[in-house]
Each structure stands twice: as C-alpha cells, then as structure tokens.
Amino acid sequence: TKDNWNVFYKGKVIKDASASSFQYMDGGYAKDNWAVFYNGQKVNDISASSVRYLGGGYAKDNWKVFYKGQPVKDASASSFEYLDNGYAKDNWNTYYRGRKTD
Numbered sequence: 001t002k003d004n005w006n007v008f009y010k011g012k013v014i015k016d017a018s019a020s021s022f023q024y025m026d027g028g029y030a031k032d033n034w035a036v037f038y039n040g041q042k043v044n045d046i047s048a049s050s051v052r053y054l055g056g057g058y059a060k061d062n063w064k065v066f067y068k069g070q071p072v073k074d075a076s077a078s079s080f081e082y083l084d085n086g087y088a089k090d091n092w093n094t095y096y097r098g099r100k101t102d
Helices: none
Strands: 023-026 029-031 036-038 041-043 052-055 058-060 065-067 081-084 087-089 094-096
Touching: 023 052, 052 081
Parallel strands: none
Antiparallel strands: 023 029, 029 036, 036 041, 052 058, 058 065, 081 087, 087 094
C-alpha cells in the first residue's frame, strides 16, 4: 500500500521507494522510477526502466536475471524465459528455482 508520501510493505515503510511512481508488478516484485523491490526490499543492480516479471519468482532486466530478488548466476537475460513449476531456461542452461541444473 502507499499514501501520498510513503510506500508500505506489511505495515513498514519501504525505504527509498517513491510513492508517486511506485507500482506493484507481480510475484512480490514492485518498482518505482529508480528502483526495483522484492517483498519490500530493494533489489541491487537491476534496471527499473527495463525490468519485467516473467513468472514463478523470476524477473529480468536487459542485462541480468533474478529469482526472488537475487541474481541468477550465469543466466543470459536476452534468451531467458520461465517455463513452469520453478523451471526456466536460457539458450545454454536450464534452471530450477534460480539455480542451474546439471
């Protein structure tokens, strides 16, 4: 929720969130004009202007992939897609809940 000055997650103010541009995306992700948040916590190293939610806890911007707000190591954002039931893939690997499978 938000009012004219603050954004709240479970009753606590989300530090550094801009109420005027804040919007909920889906799957626990939200953003304003400058930052991305997951479950009320700021996500580091992600572009608010290009982020999009893919499903199943996965989100990506133009350069990186994230699972529940954490970077997915070695994932290729350009080809990354969510499959179903925690699985996702890029052109080289398959991932389950944010981790590369063997």
